[in-house]
Amino acid sequence: MLTKRPFAMLALYYYPGNASLLPHMMLREIRVPFDMRLVDRDQNAQKSDEYLKLNPNGRIPVLVDGDLVLFETSAIALHLVDRFPEAGLAPSFGTKERAEFYKWMVHLTNTPQAEYRAWFYPHEHVSDEAAIPAAQKAAEQRLYRMFDVISEQLGDKTWLLGDRFSAADLFLFMLIRWGRAMPRPPRTLPNLNALAERVLARPAVQAALEAEGLKAPIF
Structure with missing residues (x-):
């Protein structure tokens, strides 16, 4: 059953087996709808002008959550555990x-x-x-x-x-x-x-x- 809470559409920019695998697995654990957007490293797409607008470092992944554009794998992971606490992917705050x-x-x-x-x-x-x-x-x-x-x-x-x-x-x-x-x-x-x-x-x-x-x- 999908998580029942208001959310903006999520989009994960990924490449198979890359660091994007962590937030991808987390999103599957959370069971919330999201789009997967391939960044084709074989074509050096992570260095394209379009992608550099999302992550000026030219690395994967990027998570788009409404008007939030977030890069750095661990930052994305921490955002997701805070965004969807009911998924239980982290212990309670302050413990x-x-x-x-x-x-x-x-x-x-x-x-x-x-x-x-x-x-x-x-x-x-x-x-x-x-x-x-x-x-x-x-x-x-x-x-x-x-x-x-x-x-x-x-x-x-x-x-x-x-x-x-x-x-x-x-x-x-x-x-x-x-x-x-x-x-x-x-x-x-x-x-x-x-x-x-x-x-x-x-x-x-x-x-x-x-x-x-x-x-x-x-x-």
Whole structure:
């Protein structure tokens, strides 16, 4: 059943498997109507004049919510949990659980998500092309350490917040997925693999993956 509340039409600018996957999964969890608008990276559409009016950084995603145009993945995610609190994708305001949720959302965007940039695009981080392999290897090693820390913090809990599922778990799932081609993928850490499997089993996540045409291996 769709969320019964007044809302403006939502539109998500996305590219399959990109950072837009997080808000896409969230919108499916919320079960509110929204438009999906493909930004064709294969045609460099994220650098088009039209798209740069929405996000001057030329990155994906963008969420349009009525007259609000919002970029930055974590900002979009936090807006959605506030916009649709009845969906339960974050704990209540003012609670210690909400503070833990903020911690994970900020950590995931500032550490592994940011570090993936250096791993996927090492040429952006060097002035000498000969240094590209070393730059990617260094990013890889930093990512290993980051996921080791996340694994240690998760421990044997079901979700990052313990027994409660949240948007932070969707975020971590996306980041685990991004590392599937690494020499030591995040899924090799048993508790991260188990969390990813639990997220993957959710109908909303399955619907988002299907809509984006994302096939196995998912992570």
